[in-house]
Amino acid sequence: MAQDLLLPEFIYPRLQSQRLGKTIHHFLETGSTNDAARQLAEQGAAEGTLVLGEEQTQGRGRLGRSWLSERGAGIYASILLRPVLKPRDAAVLTLVAAVAGSEAIEQACDLRTDIKWPNDLLLRGRKCCGILSEMQADRDDIRYVIVGIGINVNHSAFPAELGECATSLRIEGKQTYSRVALLCELLRRFELLYDDWQRGSLARVLQAWVDRSSFAFGKHVTVDLGRGKKLEGHTAGLSELGNLKVKLADGRVEEVLSGDIVAWR
Numbered sequence: 001m002a003q004d005l006l007l008p009e010f011i012y013p014r015l016q017s018q019r020l021g022k023t024i025h026h027f028l029e030t031g032s033t034n035d036a037a038r039q040l041a042e043q044g045a046a047e048g049t050l051v052l053g054e055e056q057t058q059g060r061g062r063l064g065r066s067w068l069s070e071r072g073a074g075i076y077a078s079i080l081l082r083p084v085l086k087p088r089d090a091a092v093l094t095l096v097a098a099v100a101g102s103e104a105i106e107q108a109c110d111l112r113t114d115i116k117w118p119n120d121l122l123l124r125g126r127k128c129c130g131i132l133s134e135m136q137a138d139r140d141d142i143r144y145v146i147v148g149i150g151i152n153v154n155h156s157a158f159p160a161e162l163g164e165c166a167t168s169l170r171i172e173g174k175q176t177y178s179r180v181a182l183l184c185e186l187l188r189r190f191e192l193l194y195d196d197w198q199r200g201s202l203a204r205v206l207q208a209w210v211d212r213s214s215f216a217f218g219k220h221v222t223v224d225l226g227r228g229k230k231l232e233g234h235t236a237g238l239s240e241l242g243n244l245k246v247k248l249a250d251g252r253v254e255e256v257l258s259g260d261i262v263a264w265r
């Protein structure tokens with residue numbers, strides 16, 4: 001699928017977003033597209049600058065994990081954003097990215113993903129897309145956010161150590177997909193939702209997330225909060241900042257700002 005390289009000349013003719021992806025930096029190989037995007041951000045690159053890698057040698061995931069980035073098989077993309085917002089509002093951006101990813105996969109590949117809080121996209125309970133947002137902020141203002149998105153598109157298999165946790169669109173849909181088409185749809189959806197959110201339509205973004213997630217309400221979850229702390233209970237929706245509300249056995253409702261759902265039923 002030589003034509004499906006994520007080269008700017010293949011993307012620009014199909015691009016429907018106005019700002020996201022207007023400037024593209026494409027690497028055949030890079031350490032992490034998030035790191036490359038951060039360098040560009042520090043040099044003053046504009047909002048919407050997009051960094052793409054055909055392969056990452058040090059792809060990073062959330063919570064210090066690595067991200068498998070097989071050459072030419074997935075989408076490894078980082079988008080530079082400069083939202084005019086307070087740092088505490090940035091968590092919602094992660095949900096925006098998850099909804100955009102879920103909508104794009106449905107539109108371009110006809111596969112309906114579930115969103116595991118905060119932003120893992122699942123098919124049959126296995127992860128096909130992850131998002132790593134990294135922010136630089138002063139005390140009161142966001143300087144920029146790098147939203148890194150990894151989608152397992154045309155992977156045919158995963159190493160044994162990932163076991164039952166990972167899947168790809170190809171494995172689930174039993175066909176290969178155009179990464180260019182999926183990426184362009186992702187940028188279009190992302191920009192629409194991002195603009196909605198920046199204009200203050202936060203409730204619409206949160207509702208879109210809830211509509212696409214079986215984790216939003218009534219799911220029994222164990223959340224790893226880090227530093228050896230865990231929390232168990234039933235999910236009870238999102239707070240207005242995008243935190244996950246969990247109802248504990250004693251009836252108290254806790255809001256989780258960051259963490260990892262490690263078990264659910």
Ligand code: BTN
Pocket residue numbers: 031032033034035056058059060061062063065067075076077078120129130131132148149150151
């Ligand atoms: C996760 O679910 O743990 C987040 C995975 C994020 C992976 C993407 S791939 C593009 C960008 N560059 C990285 O090094 N990580 C993100």
